[in-house]
Amino acid sequence: MPASLHVPNVTPALLAKYDIPGPRYTSYPAVPDWHGAFDADAWASHLAVLGATDAPLALYVHLPFCASKCLYCGCNATVTTRTGIVERYLSRLGTELQLLARAMGERPRVVEMHWGGGTPNFLLDGQIERLHDLLLGTFDIDGRTELSVEADPRLVTRSQLRTLRQLGFTRISYGVQDLDPLVQEAIGRIQPVSLVRDAVTLAREEGFSGLNLDLIYGLPHQTPDRFARTVEGALSYSPDRVACFGYAHVPWMRAHQKRIDESVLPIAWERFALFRDAVTRFVDAGYRWIGIDHFARPEDPLALAADAGRLHRNFMGYTTRSGEHLLGVGTSSISEVGGWFAQNAPELGDWQRAIDAGHLPVARGHVLSDDDTARRTAIAHLMCNAELPFDLFVGDVDALVDRYEQFAADGLIEFEPDRITVTPLGRFFLRNLAFPLDAYRSATDGPRRFSRAV
Ligand code: SF4
Known part of the structure; x- marks a missing residue:
């Protein structure tokens, strides 16, 4: 990746051509494309794979509670003021x-x-310790395990961070989203710059060696100037990593997003400009651009993995360690074990009922076919390495080459003797570049199952 980046301007016609809905490819097939009946008992039997192998495991723990609802939220979250609900959740966990x-x-x-x-x-300090003890009872977690946690800067306390550090957590990720007061008011998440700065300082003082900040572009009232100040503000904290996600406005799936005033949302070319300027600022500040929307200091393991072609993508995003298997616990969490995907019940009540009945709380899943596996390998390679060797092409290769020639004509890729490589402009359309490899995408795809690709 060059130290500075030149991204040509795009025409409205080009943006309109690629501003279409599609998956983010944290998995292939994407969750909405999992079809067919899924046998929860068979899933339980399949999990014996994990006990019978030394293959490394990545573990995801979902803690769904929040103190208030952010209007842009796309997560599975339950708003409550009662900490007792957490106790009951931990018991069921x-x-x-x-x-x-x-x-x-x-x-x-x-x-x-x-x-x-x-x-x-x-979670309160004692609840954090209780959860960690529960996990230690089931899994081998030791000093070699990399422990990371997401945190809300509005709630964070020194004793909480100290507790997490004592348990071995070294990486923390703060949700910043945008530092501008007008944007914060429009998204229902007020966290003044001083509050974010204090949270960052606390994390550093308590010895977290990895600091990630999450930003979101495409939010209401964002303008190039306002978002530039947010990006520069984030850079002033010297994070090790930054994730800069595009806001997915899907009010038909997330009813609370209807409270966002659509008339003040940036339109397609404005969204593109916000992200392009952010990318340019991060790269100019010395960060590596990782995959679609991540940035990391050159010495950070994520950047080193990207440089060495060892980057991985799973339901947690971009990762360095290939946990060959991923196991999720808690509501809505997703697992990927030995060619099988499974998702826990997203709704708290459904998850509770399944557990109280003595069943693993899986709601749906998918068993990968050989074709799925081959396409998944190709898409993951493209998402992580911004290139696609021809020997990973799957399906009708002639038809694929035709599709990619169209991308080449638009300046998104270049043909090499043995592969296609993605241009700096093409990096902004990485999801689109994966669509031809996706057997589940069709001309009949409606706009309602996925967010926009741009
Ligand atoms: S964005 Fe994060 S903090 Fe806000 S409601 Fe969703 S999960 Fe909770």
């Missing part, structure tokens, strides 16, 4: 872990564990 332990047989070794949400730091 304990039961879910027992069910998993029975299914797995042996204790798998965990190479990375991530707590996400919701708001993991909605």
